[in-house]
Amino acid sequence: xxxxxxKGKSKKKIKKSKDKKSVSRKLFLTGFMATVxxxxxxxxxxxxxxxxxxxxxxxxxxxxxxSQIISPKRGIIYDVxxxxxxxxxxxxxxxxxxGKVSYSNKKTVENEVIAQGLAETLELDYNEVLQKIxxxxxIVVIAKKVDQSKTDLLKKWMSDNKITTGINIDEDTKRYYxxxxxxxxxxxxxxxxxxxxxxLEERWNKVxxxxxGKIVTMRDVHKDxxxxxxxxxxxxxxxxxxxxxxxxxxxxxxEKYLKQAVEQNSCTGGGNVIVMNPQNGEILAMATYPDxxxxxxxxxEPTGQAEVWNMLSTDEKNTAYNKLWMNKSVSKLYxxxxxxxxxxxxxxxxxxxxxxxxxxxxxxxxxxxxxDYNIECWRDVPHGSQNLREALxxxxxxxxxxxxxxxxxxxxYKYYDAFGLFDVLGSDIAKTYKSVFHKLENVGxxxxxxxxxxxxxxxxxxxxxxxxxxVANEGKFVEPKIVKQVENADxxxxxxxxxxxxxxxxxxxxxxxxxxxxxxxxVQGTGRHAAVEGYTIGGKSGTSEPRMGNEDAGYxxxxxxxxxxxxxxxAVLTVLYDPAGExxxxxxxxxxxxxxxxxxxxxxxxxxxNGETITTGQTSKLTVPNVSSKTINSAKEVLxxxxxxxxxxxxxxxxxxxxxxxxxxxxxxxxxxxxxxxYSEENDSRLSVKVPSVIxxxxxxxxxxxxxxxxxxxxxxxxxTVISQEPAENKSVEKGTVVDVVVQKKES
Numbered sequence: 001x002x003x004x005x006x007k008g009k010s011k012k013k014i015k016k017s018k019d020k021k022s023v024s025r026k027l028f029l030t031g032f033m034a035t036v037x038x039x040x041x042x043x044x045x046x047x048x049x050x051x052x053x054x055x056x057x058x059x060x061x062x063x064x065x066x067s068q069i070i071s072p073k074r075g076i077i078y079d080v081x082x083x084x085x086x087x088x089x090x091x092x093x094x095x096x097x098x099g100k101v102s103y104s105n106k107k108t109v110e111n112e113v114i115a116q117g118l119a120e121t122l123e124l125d126y127n128e129v130l131q132k133i134x135x136x137x138x139i140v141v142i143a144k145k146v147d148q149s150k151t152d153l154l155k156k157w158m159s160d161n162k163i164t165t166g167i168n169i170d171e172d173t174k175r176y177y178x179x180x181x182x183x184x185x186x187x188x189x190x191x192x193x194x195x196x197x198x199x200l201e202e203r204w205n206k207v208x209x210x211x212x213g214k215i216v217t218m219r220d221v222h223k224d225x226x227x228x229x230x231x232x233x234x235x236x237x238x239x240x241x242x243x244x245x246x247x248x249x250x251x252x253x254x255e256k257y258l259k260q261a262v263e264q265n266s267c268t269g270g271g272n273v274i275v276m277n278p279q280n281g282e283i284l285a286m287a288t289y290p291d292x293x294x295x296x297x298x299x300x301e302p303t304g305q306a307e308v309w310n311m312l313s314t315d316e317k318n319t320a321y322n323k324l325w326m327n328k329s330v331s332k333l334y335x336x337x338x339x340x341x342x343x344x345x346x347x348x349x350x351x352x353x354x355x356x357x358x359x360x361x362x363x364x365x366x367x368x369x370x371x372d373y374n375i376e377c378w379r380d381v382p383h384g385s386q387n388l389r390e391a392l393x394x395x396x397x398x399x400x401x402x403x404x405x406x407x408x409x410x411x412x413y414k415y416y417d418a419f420g421l422f423d424v425l426g427s428d429i430a431k432t433y434k435s436v437f438h439k440l441e442n443v444g445x446x447x448x449x450x451x452x453x454x455x456x457x458x459x460x461x462x463x464x465x466x467x468x469x470x471v472a473n474e475g476k477f478v479e480p481k482i483v484k485q486v487e488n489a490d491x492x493x494x495x496x497x498x499x500x501x502x503x504x505x506x507x508x509x510x511x512x513x514x515x516x517x518x519x520x521x522x523v524q525g526t527g528r529h530a531a532v533e534g535y536t537i538g539g540k541s542g543t544s545e546p547r548m549g550n551e552d553a554g555y556x557x558x559x560x561x562x563x564x565x566x567x568x569x570x571a572v573l574t575v576l577y578d579p580a581g582e583x584x585x586x587x588x589x590x591x592x593x594x595x596x597x598x599x600x601x602x603x604x605x606x607x608x609x610n611g612e613t614i615t616t617g618q619t620s621k622l623t624v625p626n627v628s629s630k631t632i633n634s635a636k637e638v639l640x641x642x643x644x645x646x647x648x649x650x651x652x653x654x655x656x657x658x659x660x661x662x663x664x665x666x667x668x669x670x671x672x673x674x675x676x677x678x679y680s681e682e683n684d685s686r687l688s689v690k691v692p693s694v695i696x697x698x699x700x701x702x703x704x705x706x707x708x709x710x711x712x713x714x715x716x717x718x719x720x721t722v723i724s725q726e727p728a729e730n731k732s733v734e735k736g737t738v739v740d741v742v743v744q745k746k747e748s
Contacts, residue, residue: 072210074194075239079248080484089176092151092169094142098133101166118142121153144192145174177294183251185288185327189297198325203428210239241487245282250275250601254285257596262289265589269577272328276571278469279626280499280666281478288328330426333433333458337544338395339560340454346471346514347415350506353406354388356513362386362399370449389517393525397453404452409443418505419467426462429482435459455544465573468560471514472568475506519565529591532599536565541587554578559590563598569607572597606669626666628659635659643672649679657682663736674712677736686734693729694722699743710735717743
């Protein structure tokens with residue numbers, strides 16, 4: 001018994017010893033695992049804090065922030081008189097959630113019913129709509145830029161059919177062009193995102209677009225706004241408005257006669273007309289035909305044949321559209337032909353190589369041999385002995401080959417450069433291309449000969465009218481300008497785009513001689529069809545033949561005209577591509593276009609043969625001349641001769657101070673006795689005034705009130721009281737600003 005008891009106790013003690021070791025081992029393992037876990041957690045936490053802390057913090061912040069984008073309004077495009085050429089209108093984007101369009105009783109609407117309703121109200125193809133809404137997407141866009149009238153029809157259809165959910169109507173804007181086809185190739189169009197894709201809309205896109213604004217709000221976990229100081233408001237910057245130098249009336253006149261000429265002369269390549277003020281480079285009109293409807297730029301099939309059009313690839317269609325949308329005045333290069341003889345003659349006179357009326361300087365036997373080439377005159381009967389004036393009037397090719405030989409290639413190219421013929425002009429208007437000339441080192445006798453009378457090189461119409469305008473403008477080259485001013489739509493601040501006189505190319509004496517000879521061309525030469533009764537017109541015709549191997553391109557007929565000869569204020573260039581009518585001669589096809597345009601534009605601008613006054617109704621209309629770069633005294637004398645009063649800003653020697661700017665700008669039409677304000681280089685601080693109200697006043701009262709406030713007036717209407725004015729009452733404007741008023745008789 002004793003032994004059993006001892007064994008039992010012995011066993012019990014041994015068991016207790018094992019339990020203690022087991023517990024210690026478990027505690028050790030537990031502690032070890034805890035330590036490992038702590039190290040891992042601490043390491044990961046450190047990684048989160050020190051490595052990814054900034055990233056996760058920003059992510060958390062961004063998750064709590066809600067941004068609302070505020071889209072800017074695209075700037076408006078105006079003509080020089082404030083007529084709206086391009087603006088924004090409200091439209092809608094129509095979309096739907098497939099499978100979730102429901103009636104008011106929550107019953108799902110059949111796809112066929114939806115497709116039928118959308119197709120009828122929005123004027124879409126039923127099958128295309130059905131295909132769209134049969135997709136499994138979460139949302140599909142049915143139509144963009146939908147006019148309000150169609151949206152109203154859709155809303156009525158939804159209401160009549162008790163459709164309450166699934167069809168979405170979201171507000172949007174689109175570009176609208178009130179005058180449809182007018183200046184279409186110049187203005188260009190915008191895409192679906194309201195961003196310009198061609199023309200001025202594309203070239204001035206950055207100015208017109210503006211910058212989006214933003215409202216940033218802190219949100220809680222439930223996405224509700226937290227009302228505290230964390231909300232940020234970044235204001236929208238709306239696109240700026242641009243005022244063109246284009247005059248809507250002049251543009252419409254140019255387009256009318258261009259279309260008439262293209263159709264009458266069966267010009268397969270269309271044509272273009274540019275009207276420019278030679279004194280300041282401002283473009284008054286830039287017309288291209290065929291044109292297109294800016295509001296429906298894809299509605300016209302350029303080929304005119306539906307079956308052929310439908311067979312074209314996407315790239316071929318795009319090429320056709322781009323050709324239709326092209327601004328030929330800037331983007332198309334051509335051989336100017338005999339219009340270029342003005343430049344050759346100007347160089348020869350400036351270099352004192354010839355006189356205008358020295359008999360026997362040239363001999364035309366009907367052709368001239370240059371190396372292996374026989375260059376013929378355009379006329380079958382030889383011109384015989386000629387002086388420079390006669391050679392220009394006769395447009396004699398052999399005579400100008402001889403003149404080119406006198407001048408030499410290096411001298412000609414020096415002047416070409418000075419006339420801007422190697423520059424890329426009009427890049428702010430449309431896509432441009434560099435002119436194509438032979439390299440000087442490659443100009444041989446034949447190349448010199450053809451270049452002298454305007455063939456076998458290519459320039460743009462804008463380059464030609466700019467060069468000829470330089471000759472007409474006392475020899476001063478002024479860059480062409482299409483935008484007159486840019487207006488900040490938010491602040492009203494106006495930035496004037498000044499004219500840029502680049503250089504003196506030829507002397508005033510040479511300019512006067514060329515203008516005089518150009519007048520002879522119209523009076524007794526090949527430019528007779530450009531004559532306008534009562535006005536002094538100078539001009540030059542041009543007919544360039546296609547290159548060998550490219551006869552299908554056809555002839556190019558053109559005419560350049562300036563008026564008045566004494567003080568040129570208008571230059572007109574007409575170019576007709578491939579006239580296939582009775583004649584392809586420039587004088588007979590393009591000359592009448594210049595005459596027709598000038599016959600309407602000159603009276604409209606208030607210009608007569610002296611460039612001074614024209615009486616219309618009770619008032620005399622005067623065109624403000626360009627007196628920039630003249631001395632104060634000289635400018636004052638010119639303006640007073642025209643019939644203007646003059647106010648000078650600043651003091652100093654009027655015989656030495658030079659006019660930096662003037663208000664109103666050159667080309668403005670004012671009444672006799674209006675005031676022109678001059679700013680000198682020494683004092684160019686602008687003075688502003690507030691516009692008074694003249695609504696309800698008679699014409700005489702309105703004149704007196706505006707004059708008293710240092711403002712000028714332009715009246716539309718013949719009698720009555722003022723019913724509207726622009727700028728409006730209390731608007732701050734620069735002294736000398738022209739206030740446009742409309743007068744109308746009260747109905748009895």
